[in-house]
Amino acid sequence: MLAAPVFGGRLPGIAARRLAALKGHGLPAVTLAVYGTRAFEDALLELNDIAAADGFQVIASGACIAQHSIVPELGPGRPDADDLAEIAAFAARVLDKAGRGDTTAPQVPGNRPYKQGMASLTAPITLEGCTRCGRCAAVCPTKAITVTAEGVRTREDLCAMCMACTAACPSHVRVLPPEVQQKTAQKLHPLCSLRRPNAFYL
Structure with a gap:
């Protein structure tokens, strides 16, 4: 599992750099972008591109909601029980796909070139x-x-x-x-x- 947060529709720069240092050696991988309700835009595609460049075979991907880190009124309480049930069902489907030896890459939304990264806000x-x-x-x-x-x-x-x-x-x-x-x-x-x-x- 390769997971990363989304910031302005892209991966945070430091997350992208850390992920780029991994070595997949052909192993299957599941990617997950987590965002705070607004939009994940190019982040999941960016994550999958990095994983592929690292040598992973991405077989499944998800974009999941969490409570927004800056504006907690967005997605309050998420992931909630319904979200966790959906994620568990997704995990079961991933295991079934892997068990069948299916390594086809999922088609995820996003654009290349990616959107311009959001300028970092002032730190806390x-x-x-x-x-x-x-x-x-x-x-x-x-x-x-x-x-x-x-x-x-x-x-x-x-x-x-x-x-x-x-x-x-x-x-x-x-x-x-x-x-x-x-x-x-x-x-x-x-x-x-x-x-x-x-x-x-x-």
Whole structure:
């Protein structure tokens, strides 16, 4: 399984670079792009292209919904029980396909050349009240955060905007700059009532 989040319809740059370093040696693979309701656009195709270049044989793909990391009003509570049931059914179909020795590649939506990657938003900041507990740094998947006695430093070139640090902060002082949070929420607000379906490709 090769899975990656979606940011602005593309894979985050750091995720793409890490995936490109893998070696598949002809092994079958299932790819999964996870996005927060808006759209996955070229991300799944990009993921499959990287997997193929790495030497994997992609036999199945999915684009699944999760609660939006920046605007949690999008896809609240997802993946939920219905999503998990769909994913389990998809997994069973994948196992059946693999058991039959079928290695045909799925046809997934997307365009080449890919859409222009979204410019990274400003990384989360740390407000007054930080206790330097280090939980933000501990959960950061890209090691973008350093906590010292002087404060919290974030490398924006490594930040993937996953918002894990904001969710982990026990003092709730790890946040996006308010103007960025407000602008993003306003842009995505029309999608709040939408329940986007998961998409699977075999």
